[in-house]
Amino acid sequence: MNKLSITDLPIQGKKILMRVDFNVPLNEDGTIADDTRIRAALPSIQYVLDHQGSLILMSHLGRPKEGKNPKLSLRPVAMRLSELLDKPVLMAPDCIGDEVEKMTDTLSQEDVLLLENLRFYPAETKPESDPTFAEKLAKLADFYVNDAFGSAHRKHSSTYTITQYFPHKAAGGFLLNKEVSFLSKCLQNPARPFYAIIGGAKLSSKMGIIKNLIDKVDALFIGGGMGYTFFKAQGINIGKSLFEEELLEVAKDILQKCKEKNIPLYLPTDVVIADALANDANTKVITMQTGIPPEWEGVDIGPHTVKTWSSILGKGATIFWNGPLGVFEIHNFSLGTEEIAQMLSNTHAITVVGGGDSVAAINKMGIGDKFSHLSTGGGASLEFLEFGHLPGIDALSDK
Numbered sequence: 531m532n533k534l535s536i537t538d539l540p541i542q543g544k545k546i547l548m549r550v551d552f553n554v555p556l557n558e559d560g561t562i563a564d565d566t567r568i569r570a571a572l573p574s575i576q577y578v579l580d581h582q583g584s585l586i587l588m589s590h591l592g593r594p595k596e597g598k599n600p601k602l603s604l605r606p607v608a609m610r611l612s613e614l615l616d617k618p619v620l621m622a623p624d625c626i627g628d629e630v631e632k633m634t635d636t637l638s639q640e641d642v643l644l645l646e647n648l649r650f651y652p653a654e655t656k657p658e659s660d661p662t663f664a665e666k667l668a669k670l671a672d673f674y675v676n677d678a679f680g681s682a683h684r685k686h687s688s689t690y691t692i693t694q695y696f697p698h699k700a701a702g703g704f705l706l707n708k709e710v711s712f713l714s715k716c717l718q719n720p721a722r723p724f725y726a727i728i729g730g731a732k733l734s735s736k737m738g739i740i741k742n743l744i745d746k747v748d749a750l751f752i753g754g755g756m757g758y759t760f761f762k763a764q765g766i767n768i769g770k771s772l773f774e775e776e777l778l779e780v781a782k783d784i785l786q787k788c789k790e791k792n793i794p795l796y797l798p799t800d801v802v803i804a805d806a807l808a809n810d811a812n813t814k815v816i817t818m819q820t821g822i823p824p825e826w827e828g829v830d831i832g833p834h835t836v837k838t839w840s841s842i843l844g845k846g847a848t849i850f851w852n853g854p855l856g857v858f859e860i861h862n863f864s865l866g867t868e869e870i871a872q873m874l875s876n877t878h879a880i881t882v883v884g885g886g887d888s889v890a891a892i893n894k895m896g897i898g899d900k901f902s903h904l905s906t907g908g909g910a911s912l913e914f915l916e917f918g919h920l921p922g923i924d925a926l927s928d929k
C-alpha cells in the first residue's frame with residue numbers, strides 16, 4: 531500500500547488518535563459477548579505503547595438513535611481492554627469537549643484513553659451536518675491512525691473527514707494494512723486458479739462484486755438464497771425460495787457474461803428443500819433439474835453439490851468466500867456451509883473469507899486459524915474487491 535503506515539510515524543512522546551472497531555456484540559446484561567474485535571486491534575495498540583506514545587482510542591458501538599444511550603457506552607470495552615493489556619485504560623465521559631481535552635492534555639507516555647461512543651453524535655455518520663465534529667476530534671492528538679477496516683468503506687467523520695486535519699500524519703494500522711494486503715492478493719495477480727464462492731441472502735447486495743469478479747476469477751460458485759434468482763432466470767421452478775424479481779435481468783446478464791468469457795458459473799446441482807424455515811420442518815434433497823415444488827423452499831446446498839464443488843475447489847490456489855450457502859443459523863440447514871468451510875480449511879490454497887456470516891460460521895466451528903485471512907469487515911471487504919479501493923484508505927496520507 532502506498533499509504534503511510536503506523537510504522538512510519540515518529541510515535542515517541544506524541545499523542546496518537548486511533549480509530550478502531552470496538553463495535554462488539556453485547557449480551558442482554560451489557561457485558562461483552564465476543565471480544566474478537568478488541569483483540570484484533572491489540573497489535574497496533576501495543577505498538578504505540580511500546581514506542582512510548584500516548585494513545586487515544588475512538589470507536590462506535592451499535593447504532594444509538596437519540597444521543598447518549600448509556601446502554602451503548604464503551605465503558606465495558608475499556609474494562610476488557612484493560613484486562614487484555616494488563617494496565618489501566620482511562621475512560622472519557624465523551625468523545626469531544628472541554629473535559630475530554632483536559633484529559634488528553636494530561637496524558638503521559640504509554641497512557642491509554644478510550645473516548646466515548648462516536649455515534650452519540652449524529653455528525654459521526656453525517657459529517658456534513660457538523661463539520662466541526664471531525665475538527666474537534668482531530669484537535670486531541672498529533673497523529674491519526676485508522677485501524678478500523680470494517681468502517682473504511684464509510685465516509686464518516688472519524689474515518690474520512692478527520693484526515694484533512696492530519697496532513698502527512700494519517701496512517702494505516704496493522705489490522706487495516708493486513709486486510710488490504712490479503713484482499714489485494716485476490717485483486718492483483720492472484721495465484722491461479724482463483725475461485726470465488728458467493729452466498730448469502732440477497733443478490734442485490736452482491737451483484738456489483740459478482741460482476742466485477744467475473745473479470746478476475748477462473749470460476750464462480752454461487753449458493754445460498756441468491757442462487758434461486760439465477761435458477762428462475764433459467765426458467766427453473768424455485769417454489770417459495772428467496773427470489774428478487776427485479777434482478778432477473780441482472781442474473782441473466784451475469785449468466786451471459788460468464789458464458790461469453792468462458793468462466794464457469796457453478797450453481798448447486800442439488801439442494802435441501804424444506805416446508806418451513808424451522809429445525810423441525812420436513813426436508814428433502816432434490817436435484818435442481820427437476821426444480822422445487824410449490825410450498826417448498828431451498829435452504830441449503832445438497833450433498834452432491836458439496837462433493838462436486840469440493841473436488842473443483844480442491845484444485846484452487848486462491849479462494850475468496852463471502853456469504854453462507856444456506857440458512858446456516860438453523861442447525862439442519864447448516865451442513866452445506868459447514869462442509870465447504872471444513873473443506874476450505876484443509877486446502878493449501880490462499881483462503882480469504884470476506885467477513886460477516888461466513889466468518890461467524892467458521893469461528894463457530896473453531897477452524898478460524900486454518901484460513902489465510904478472515905476479514906473483519908464484510909461490507910468493506912466486498913467494496914474493496916469491487917472497487918479496488920475504499921474512501922477511508924484513500925483519505926490516508928501518501929507514503
Ligand code: AMP
Pocket residue numbers: 729730731732735753754755756772828829830852853854855856857858859886887
Ligand atoms: P448475507 O448477509 O447477504 O451474506 O446473507 C446472510 C443470510 O443469508 C443468512 O442469514 C442466511 O440465513 C441467509 N441465507 C443463506 N441461504 C439462504 C437460503 N437458501 N434461503 C434463505 N436465506 C438464506
